[in-house]
Amino acid sequence: MQEIESVLKENRRFEPPAEFQSKARVQSFAEYERLYRRSIEDPEAFWGEVARELPWMRPFDRVLDWSGAPVARWFEGGEINASAVCLDQHLETERRTKTAILWEGEPGDRRSYTYEEAHVEVCRLANALKARGIGRGDRVALYMPMVPELTFAVLACARIGAIHSVVFGGFSAQSLRDRIEDGSCSAVITADGGWRRGKVLPLKAVVDEALDGLGGVHTVLVVRRCENEVAWQPERDVWYHELVASQSSDCPPEPMGSEDTLFLLYTSGSTGKPKGIRHTTGGYLVGTYLTARYVFDLREEDVYWCTADVGWITGHSYIVYGPMANGATQVLYEGAPNQPHPGRFWEIVERYGVSILYTAPTAIRAFMRWGDEHVEKFDRSSLRLLGTVGEPINPEAWMWYREVVGGGRCPIVDTWWQTETGAIMITPQPGAVATKPGSCTLPFFGVDALVVDEEGNEKGPNEGGYLAVRKPWPSMLRGIWGDDERFVETYWSKWPGMYFAGDGARRDEDGYFWIMGRVDDVLNVSGHRLSTMEIESALVSHPSVVEAAVVARPDELTGEAVCAFVTIAPGVTAEEALGDRLKEHVAAEIGKLARPAQIRFTDALPKTRSGKIMRRLLRDIAADREIVGDTTTLEDFSVLARLRGNED
């Protein structure tokens, strides 16, 4: 089998801004290298020291036991409670009265909580769950809008040792049902509804549908958010505010074993049944605590905002656990980025003086498309660090993020990681590592990442291959719920002792990582294996193009031909001549072999609810096949209908 060829050329390089560097946690490349080397050469000493910064209820006996590989055991013998790490430890310090959450609903309503107030909310809810018979080891599904109660629910489960399984509030009844069933959940926490683009998402009604005829769930706890009408099953359904009101705010945290399961989070992958990724307590907390602290260079006075939903791993690790373990002040926003106007995010940045912003390339490209004026209207001088996550960011979007959003002042941390890795794995230390647009740069402490060939041999500089990780890390997944075989087969069977991430990547001459997307998204033109992401980057570098998705279409001559779905900038006309110009542009940027055989203009691309382009569906459309397989994670079904027949 052939390797993946990398064709992306990008030579811009930005040193950490001097002002940022002078105050950063890691202030020079030499310091990063020293810490990194130590973390790799003596991981147990490194992680043991970090772990001791957390409030253990019983100290651990041993840092790592890898004898049961690929299932790692971190900090065994130790007892800790995740909600106490995020809340109780701060109550002994000046952070007691510090703001934890600055929340804004989509309609504009606002609430805020100090650490002390959040602690009371979580304890009451934890007692309410106990009153309904929920305890250690029980699985609780959370299907909620982005309201503070979602964070409280996560932490209340953790407090009593129940395992939370958050299902993003945009999933269908069927997807929710599958996840409740797979995890044998006994309770669901939801809301009457949530606001999205000015409309009420009827969450409780979806829960009712999901539970129809399904046994096992004895309690549905319902937050009153939108006051929309809901059906009611008096035995099963309880109003959150009613149940919580009568509860005591005294609820001692349950001492949890370091390797006890903290949560399940389902990830769909590109095919097959969703996998319930299982994360445990001690290692996950250590990983999210340290990455949040170093990658975002978190300081006491920062106002941090991660725009993800708590329903994704990004929200688990970098809204709930990482920032709160560090006692950060953070913004939480319920709604859409363009509601009621395309400048909503920047209005929020101005209002709260956000200093650290963490968002996704798909959002960045949407803002590019909506126009700079919506960004520039608001004061962004409080920003000092920008982050991105979720997919490869094309250099054009990276440059726009840097120049327009950050005014050229802020370092960008492009963070590569996965639901499975639990915490950020590859990313620049913002005060120490120079950045290059489109590269997630270098591994975080303790992460022994590399690029290998089919046989597991390390590739040379600028050769494309598979991204792999050699050593265990504390926040790694411990399994797939109920399917240990699939866990081993999916992640650990390609090469002995190495984690297979499923992504293509290359390292450049400086050792920087350039992620080329999922290996399933590679196409093969005349025997050259090309990453779709690199061709997309070339397309987006043309001023008329805002977003592009490239897939393979069967071709008699070349095996596969490049078919590109392209969204163009406002005011540009979709015409054959433009299609031809774009084909030539790609040929000039990359080479003739990457020249698209077909360009299709579209006003939107099919995406998952977390913003990933569903290339699987586009492959079917490009090949004129019936769409097969699961479409339940698609965000906007009308996109598919519009895509068919839009040929140049």
Ligand code: PRX
């Ligand atoms: O393909 C990589 C891409 O997203 C995948 C993981 O998706 P998920 O489990 O949903 O987690 C997303 C949030 C961590 C990866 O295998 N990905 C994520 N971050 C990046 C990325 N690709 C390139 N650059 C990134 N920074």
